Each structure stands twice: as C-alpha cells, then as structure tokens.
Amino acid sequence: MRILVADDDPTSRLIVQTALEILGHECFTASDGVQAWEMFLSHHPEVVISDWSMPGLTGLELCRNIRAHEGTYAYFIMVTSNRTREQILEGMHVGADDYLIKPLDADDLQLRLIAAARVTELHQQLDFQRRELEGLNRGLTAISLLDPLTNLGNRRALQADLEMLEARVVRYGHQSCMALIDIDFFKGYNDSYGHLAGDEVITAVANQLKQQARAGDAVYRYGGDEFICLFPQQSLETGAIAVQRMRLGVENLAIAHIGSPLGLLTISAGLALLSADQGKSATDFVREADAALYRAKGLGRNRIESVITPVDSLP
C-alpha cells in the first residue's frame, strides 16, 4: 500500500518507515501537519499514519481535512502518546479508523495494517462500482430522453427543457418562440403506403427538421407525426423564418404522397410566443401553438400560422 507517515518526531518516522518497508509498503514521510496535507493531496496515499500533536496542523485537523476531501477513501491511523480515552474517542469521531499508542511497536503496527488493507480494498471496490453505476445512470438518463425512432428528444426531454425555458423567460424577461409541426395527411400516407413507410417518413422529416435547425434551436418528437421546435430568445418573426426553411426543406425532399393534393409530402406548423409579460405557462404555450397549427390546417396545409397573425406571407 501507499502509506503517508506524519510525525514531527524523527525517531517515530524512522521506526514506522522501517517497519513499513519490511512489509513491502511504499512510504512517504512528513514532519509536520501542513506538509502531510500537501503530500496527501499530491501522493494520494491509501493509508495515513499520523501523530496526534504536530506543528502546523494537528493530527485531528489533518484527519478532518482528509475526511472532507473527495476521492478514494484513505485509512487513517491516529498515533498518540496520551492514553486518555477522551482523546482517542475524539480522534475516532473525527474520522480515524484506528489508533496506536506510543511508544510505537512494530508488531502492533503490522496487525493494524492487515485491517487497513482489507478496508482499503473494500473502498476501492466500492469506488469502482460507484463509477460504473454513475456511467450506467448517465447512459440510461440519456436514453430515457431520446425518441428511439428519430433520435430526437422525446416528450420527457421537451418537458424538462420547456420548464427551464419558461423559468429563463420569467427571470430574464426574454421571449421565446415555439413551433408545433405535423405531417399533412399523415393518416392517409400510412393507409396508402403502410406503417413501415410511415415510420420512414417520420424519420425523414425529423432529419430534415434537425438539419434546418440552427445552433441553439431544439427539435423534439412530440408524438406520432407531431414535432416541436423550441427557438430560445427568438421572436415569432425569426422563429417563422426557421420554420419556413423547415417547411421548404421537407417539400424539397419530394416524397411522393398520393393522398395529398400536391402529390408531395408536406408539413404544417403553428407558432406561439412565450414572453414574460403575458404571464403564460408552458402548457398555455403548447396549447397556443396547437391552435395555430389547427388554423394552418384549416387554411389549406403546407403553411405556417400563429394565433395572433398569419406569418406565412414569406415565399
């Protein structure tokens, strides 16, 4: 094991160091508490054997620092020349794992190190498992926020991002734009070409939306053939420019759709604005976009509408 020995008495350091080296341990020594703390940070020992009273930083303070420090557990053995129960208790309470009483006895030290090796090993296993679990959890969280068909963020991701966006709008007085988009005559497409082809079309539209989105914009699959785009810190007008590009992009894919009057697969979109002064919630925001989308459908599809004003006046 890698062992840090902290003691201001050179005879104690030499005895412990000699005993440790016979046992095959790697040993670092510090002659005061401050140096011990620095060596702890730079050498990452697995075991610390520290005297109770040292200049600079006492053994108790050193132990407290080590316990407050993140990272792999270090087994701490407190060495004291006072056999008082109170002092040993205090040391154990602060976080020492074991104690030795001076004068140092090499055989005694060897016995303590057997326990130290066992506990250190357990902590290393725990650390390894914790890191593995953290990695798995991160992976699972990422997966749980993705739509498996399109790899877009799913409804759960939207929910979380929308709440964050709403909080930002309220706090900083930004405005933000949202588009609810769906595929025109999608039911007809499924009926004509089958559900597998329907899935392919959803994926193609998703890719097109992603491709046309700018950095900072976010695209989610809301459900079925419905998508939501969030345009943080954007007005209805700038949001509309982005969505217009998306609509044209899908049209230019030129996917045949016999159920559509154009003979092509197209999308419609409803836009809504979230701003601090309107006192709207995230739910109102989606409801407004939905109403605008309904309007776009009523006005002939392959177009963009907002509830307030028609914004599909762009080419």
Add this chain to the structure above:
Amino acid sequence: VLDADVLSNLSRLGSDAGVDLVGQLATLFLVDADSRVAAMRQGLVASDPMAVVESAHALRGASANIGATDLAWVCETLELSEGADEPENAGKLWSGVRSVAAELELVRSALAARSTAG
C-alpha cells in the same frame, strides 16, 4: 536507563530491514533531544511555560520510542506539572528542565556505551 526489551525489538526490526536501526535512531534522537532541551531552556528564559511543556511532550514520545524509559518519565512529570503557567511555579519548571537535561546525559552515555559494545 535504557529498556532492554524495547532495544532488542528495535534491533530485530533493524536486522529484518538490513539496517543499523538502533544506531540511526540514536543519532536522530540525540540531535532532536538536544534541540528540545534548548527549546525548553529558551522557554524558561522567555517565561513561556507552554513552550517548555510542548518540548517536554515531544521529547517524551521520542524517549519512549528508543526505550529511554526514565527520561520519558521525567519528561512526563514536567509536561504534566500542575499550574505550569503560574509564575510562582517557575522554580518547579526550572528544576524539571534540569532533571530532563541530566537524564538525557545518562541516555547519551548509555547509547554511546551500547554502540562501542555492539
């Protein structure tokens, strides 16, 4: 003056490690002990009883390590002397430090005798 059991344990440890541990400890100890006694005297002159007590504590630990049991005991008496910070007890501290210094000389001779014998 020196505890034979402690010394034989140390020399066994040293021979396991292939070093003259007792010789090395004796050298370290004497240098350290001289500076501790000097610090005690300075504490007396400067009317700083805490410095005396702290040095006595440090020297007690080192003495016990090398088996200088009597010296350790004299140091402990000085370290734990009641009312060390009361001015009227200054005389007690002075005589305590004198005992420590006298006992240290006995240890020095015993260590020297041991090294010439060994």
